[in-house]
Amino acid sequence: MGREAILNSIKKNKPELVNLPNIDIQLFDEEIDLVETFKNNVQLVGGSVAELNQINNLDAEIKKLYPKAKNIVTHLPESNLGTVSITNETTPHSLKDIDLTIIKGEFGISENGAVWISEDQFPIRVLPFITNDLVILLQKESLCLHMYNAYKKIYDRKRTFGLFISGPSKTADIEQCLVIGAQGAMNLTVILV
Amino acid sequence: MKVGLFIPCYINQLYPNVGIATLELLEKLNVDVYYPSNQTCCGQPLGNSGYENDAKGACQLFVENFKEYDYVVGPSGSCVHHIIEHFDVIPQTKEVKKIRNNTFELCEFIIKVLGKRIEGASFPHKVGLHKSCHGLRGLKLGSCSEKVEPYFSIEEELLNEVDGLELMSLNRKDECCGFGGTFSVFEEAISVKMGKDKIQDHLDNGVEVITGADHSCLMHLEGLINRNNQPIKVMHIAEILNNSL
Amino acid sequence: MSHSKNADIFNRNEAKVNWHDKALWFVREKRDVAAHKVKGWEHLRDYASAIKANVLSNLDNYLVEFETNALKNGIKIHWASNAEEHNTIVHQILQKHNAKNIVKSKSMLTEECHLNPYLEAQGIEVVDTDLGEYIVQIAKETPSHIVLPAIHKTKEEVDELFQEHLGTTPSNGNPEYLTNEARKHLRNKFLNADAAITGVNFAVADTGGFVVCTNEGNADMGAHLAKVHIACMGIEKIIPNEEHLGIFLRLLARSATGQPITTYSSHFNKPIEGNEMHIVIVDNGRTEQLSREDFRSSLHCIRCGACMNTCPIYRRSGGHSYDATIPGPIGSILSPGKDLKKHSSLPFASTLCGSCSNVCPVKINIHEQLYKWRQIVVKDVKQPFTKKVILKTTGWLMAKPKLFNLLGRSGRFMLKYAPRFMVYSKLNTWGNARELPKVENQNFNQWYKKRNKNG
Numbered sequence: 001m002g003r004e005a006i007l008n009s010i011k012k013n014k015p016e017l018v019n020l021p022n023i024d025i026q027l028f029d030e031e032i033d034l035v036e037t038f039k040n041n042v043q044l045v046g047g048s049v050a051e052l053n054q055i056n057n058l059d060a061e062i063k064k065l066y067p068k069a070k071n072i073v074t075h076l077p078e079s080n081l082g083t084v085s086i087t088n089e090t091t092p093h094s095l096k097d098i099d100l101t102i103i104k105g106e107f108g109i110s111e112n113g114a115v116w117i118s119e120d121q122f123p124i125r126v127l128p129f130i131t132n133d134l135v136i137l138l139q140k141e142s143l144c145l146h147m148y149n150a151y152k153k154i155y156d157r158k159r160t161f162g163l164f165i166s167g168p169s170k171t172a173d174i175e176q177c178l179v180i181g182a183q184g185a186m187n188l189t190v191i192l193v
Numbered sequence: 194m195k196v197g198l199f200i201p202c203y204i205n206q207l208y209p210n211v212g213i214a215t216l217e218l219l220e221k222l223n224v225d226v227y228y229p230s231n232q233t234c235c236g237q238p239l240g241n242s243g244y245e246n247d248a249k250g251a252c253q254l255f256v257e258n259f260k261e262y263d264y265v266v267g268p269s270g271s272c273v274h275h276i277i278e279h280f281d282v283i284p285q286t287k288e289v290k291k292i293r294n295n296t297f298e299l300c301e302f303i304i305k306v307l308g309k310r311i312e313g314a315s316f317p318h319k320v321g322l323h324k325s326c327h328g329l330r331g332l333k334l335g336s337c338s339e340k341v342e343p344y345f346s347i348e349e350e351l352l353n354e355v356d357g358l359e360l361m362s363l364n365r366k367d368e369c370c371g372f373g374g375t376f377s378v379f380e381e382a383i384s385v386k387m388g389k390d391k392i393q394d395h396l397d398n399g400v401e402v403i404t405g406a407d408h409s410c411l412m413h414l415e416g417l418i419n420r421n422n423q424p425i426k427v428m429h430i431a432e433i434l435n436n437s438l
Numbered sequence: 439m440s441h442s443k444n445a446d447i448f449n450r451n452e453a454k455v456n457w458h459d460k461a462l463w464f465v466r467e468k469r470d471v472a473a474h475k476v477k478g479w480e481h482l483r484d485y486a487s488a489i490k491a492n493v494l495s496n497l498d499n500y501l502v503e504f505e506t507n508a509l510k511n512g513i514k515i516h517w518a519s520n521a522e523e524h525n526t527i528v529h530q531i532l533q534k535h536n537a538k539n540i541v542k543s544k545s546m547l548t549e550e551c552h553l554n555p556y557l558e559a560q561g562i563e564v565v566d567t568d569l570g571e572y573i574v575q576i577a578k579e580t581p582s583h584i585v586l587p588a589i590h591k592t593k594e595e596v597d598e599l600f601q602e603h604l605g606t607t608p609s610n611g612n613p614e615y616l617t618n619e620a621r622k623h624l625r626n627k628f629l630n631a632d633a634a635i636t637g638v639n640f641a642v643a644d645t646g647g648f649v650v651c652t653n654e655g656n657a658d659m660g661a662h663l664a665k666v667h668i669a670c671m672g673i674e675k676i677i678p679n680e681e682h683l684g685i686f687l688r689l690l691a692r693s694a695t696g697q698p699i700t701t702y703s704s705h706f707n708k709p710i711e712g713n714e715m716h717i718v719i720v721d722n723g724r725t726e727q728l729s730r731e732d733f734r735s736s737l738h739c740i741r742c743g744a745c746m747n748t749c750p751i752y753r754r755s756g757g758h759s760y761d762a763t764i765p766g767p768i769g770s771i772l773s774p775g776k777d778l779k780k781h782s783s784l785p786f787a788s789t790l791c792g793s794c795s796n797v798c799p800v801k802i803n804i805h806e807q808l809y810k811w812r813q814i815v816v817k818d819v820k821q822p823f824t825k826k827v828i829l830k831t832t833g834w835l836m837a838k839p840k841l842f843n844l845l846g847r848s849g850r851f852m853l854k855y856a857p858r859f860m861v862y863s864k865l866n867t868w869g870n871a872r873e874l875p876k877v878e879n880q881n882f883n884q885w886y887k888k889r890n891k892n893g
Binding site: 045 | 464465477478481482484485488489491494495496497498501516518523568569570573586587596611613617618621624628629653654656659661662678680681683684685687688695697698701702703705706707708710711719721726728729734
């Protein structure tokens with residue numbers, strides 16, 4: 001059968017063991033302004049950044065950015081804008097008309113403007129993709145420099161589903177013209193507190 | 194220090210002036226140069242065509258001709274690269290290993306082994322440097338645009354010592370010219386297109402003379418330039434470095 | 439058809455060649471900018487290459503570890519020795535769920551196995567949801583680039599295709615309008631799909647999970663809506679530890695398009711409660727390539743496409759000229775391993791400039807492998823008689839100085855004195871577009887002899 005044949009073929013053909021390299025993380029260390037770099041990279045990848053001094057201003061800020069949003073899912077206690085509530089039992093397909101989703105990001109990565117979000121932050125996996133607009137609330141102190149740092153941060157998580165999300169969905173498949181808004185969210189705003 | 198002068202076969206037959214300039218330049222730099230007249234070819238055209246086994250005789254003759262010298266120097270990055278990389282096809286005797294470790298392209302030899310400057314050369318023209326691929330990426334005659342590394346270029350270092358020479362900047366710093374040996378004949382359409390694009394880059398940047406360390410590239414470009422009557426010339430770097438008013 | 443014949447046809451439209459060349463050179467330049475922004479970029483490449491070398495030397499153990507961990511998390515694992523087994527397995531899963539409408543995100547492996555025509559022949563609709571793949575699907579073509587599948591299509595051509603298949607109004611190729619129309623159409627497909635098929639960018643042995651990277655979000659729109667998610671992967675997609683993604687994900691998108699990371703890097707570890715998640719692990723010639731010492735490292739490939747963007751030949755001949763699922767430099771060292779005769783022209787579709795090897799994030803020595811494949815092609819594939827005789831004779835002559843010099847001198851004599859019509863005849867390919875060198879009165883040997891005589 002496939003499995004035995006494949007494993008036997010590998011055993012027969014593989015070279016002598018080559019050891020894993022020791023990764024010297026200091027080679028990649030840099031003294032940079034994590035917040036400024038993060039903000040620049042979010043914008044580079046087509047997202048927007050807003051900064052809040054006070055968490056109480058969250059809803060006002062979101063209403064300012066997305067005045068037309070009607071079907072709103074919020075999955076954080078800091079926001080009262082939600083008009084559609086969802087649970088683990090919600091049918092994913094029923095979220096197809098969601099205008100705006102507001103969730104918390106666990107932490108951000110400066111080198112690429114990405115944020116880690118997982119089923120800890122949203123109960124229905126399709127939510128951050130099927131929503132038209134996406135807002136992620138993020139603590140400035142949570143920022144780390146690069147991806148290798150990031151994997152240390154998520155090492156101890158319960159592994160079900162999670163993703164690094166960097167900006168809104170996009171494509172350049174038509175003559176290399178960048179179009180923001182492909183199959184996933186049309187735009188993304190990271191709100192930094 | 195005894196240096197064996199390696200004159201690639203096509204230079205010998207078609208561009209003897211490049212060989213002459215190489216010899217004269219080395220002698221100006223007080224190098225004791227010998228020319229083994231029984232040399233033929235390094236075997237590269239066969240190797241690149243997939244016939245490296247049929248070039249073993251050529252490799253062995255090369256070693257035989259040059260084994261008594263401390264260094265072998267030749268005005269061709271691709272031929273030198275072939276010797277260093279692809280002479281692994283013959284038994285690795287002490288002599289073969291010595292040749293593979295001590296064969297140098299001309300510019301590399303001047304900078305890395307002799308450590309000498311070019312004095313008294315002048316060439317008051319706008320020059321474009323073609324960084325031939327085997328020299329650049331194979332022999333590491335310079336840094337290449339793909340890699341994140343400090344900038345350096347052995348050919349530029351030498352050209353900057355020539356009086357009156359203005360080195361022009363290109364749009365694509367180190368794209369291949371499209372010669373590629375037998376590629377130039379077996380993939381003719383692309384070879385010609387790559388050559389045309391390369392020449393246009395030089396023309397667009399005001400170059401009067403295209404130079405480089407590999408006359409195979411220059412031969413290909415010159416062929417196109419002459420067929421299309423374009424207002425630009427080619428000249429091997431040895432000829433420029435050896436040029437005085 | 440050989441690459442050179444296809445390339446010849448492609449080059450008849452010089453404007454198109456220029457357009458295609460510039461488009462991909464632009465991507466290469468973006469890659470350069472991104473790479474130069476990363477401290478320790480070359481170290482990342484070293485580590486990635488070393489990790490992959492370790493993987494290949496311990497591949498069986500990693501695959502078993504991966505399977506064990508994935509099974510623990512409720513993922514079903516299947517193994518396919520070849521394309522046929524892969525297609526059968528996928529079909530069986532779909533049949534079990536009575537799945538008739540499938541959405542598929544980018545997977546070069548499923549291209550390699552020709553999955554779409556297989557499923558379509560069984561009455562199953564497969565929609566490629568990556569916009570570029572969707573474009574080539576409705577154009578009934580194959581992707582010409584592994585990351586930018588429709589790079590060979592002008593926006594006007596896309597406009598016409600969308601008018602025909604989506605009923606869009608003519609827009610002169612307006613990218614925003616066309617993308618939005620595709621979004622509406624594909625959204626419908628996602629919402630009605632019975633199953634989603636995705637590729638796998640990285641499969642992690644120590645967690646049994648896998649990562650799928652997209653910019654569009656199409657893999658996720660498929661996987662999180664359909665009841666069944668089938669992920670297809672080649673055996674070489676394994677990496678040992680999750681932390682290694684911290685190396686690979688820093689290299690992948692920057693090498694591919696110059697972005698710091700793809701919009702979505704989705705980490706799948708468990709299926710949605712009540713749904714099914716399957717992984718099909720595929721050999722299809724990879725263990726055979728593993729046995730080839732000179733070509734084994736081609737299995738490091740993480741399918742970034744950087745080699746294609748930098749290759750001056752690929753840019754001027756287009757992916758279809760290679761007539762292989764994976765084109766370009768990496769395709770030219772992978773494909774001969776699968777079918778040496780069919781792909782015998784590919785190792786020669788190169789000047790061996792070495793640019794590909796320098797941009798490869800996992801440091802595959804592509805240009806050196808191309809040289810080595812050439813020796814094998816000559817040995818194992820019947821060569822044109824005249825070419826063989828000429829080259830073998832030249833090799834023989836090269837070992838005989840007197841004869842070789844005589845040949846050189848006669849050649850020079852011919853070139854110098856033969857009439858132009860003879861020299862530039864149809865037999866002289868060089869002379870089609872180029873002048874031959876002007877022949878001097880003496881060669882270097884003669885000049886040197888004379889100089890010595892004169893002291």
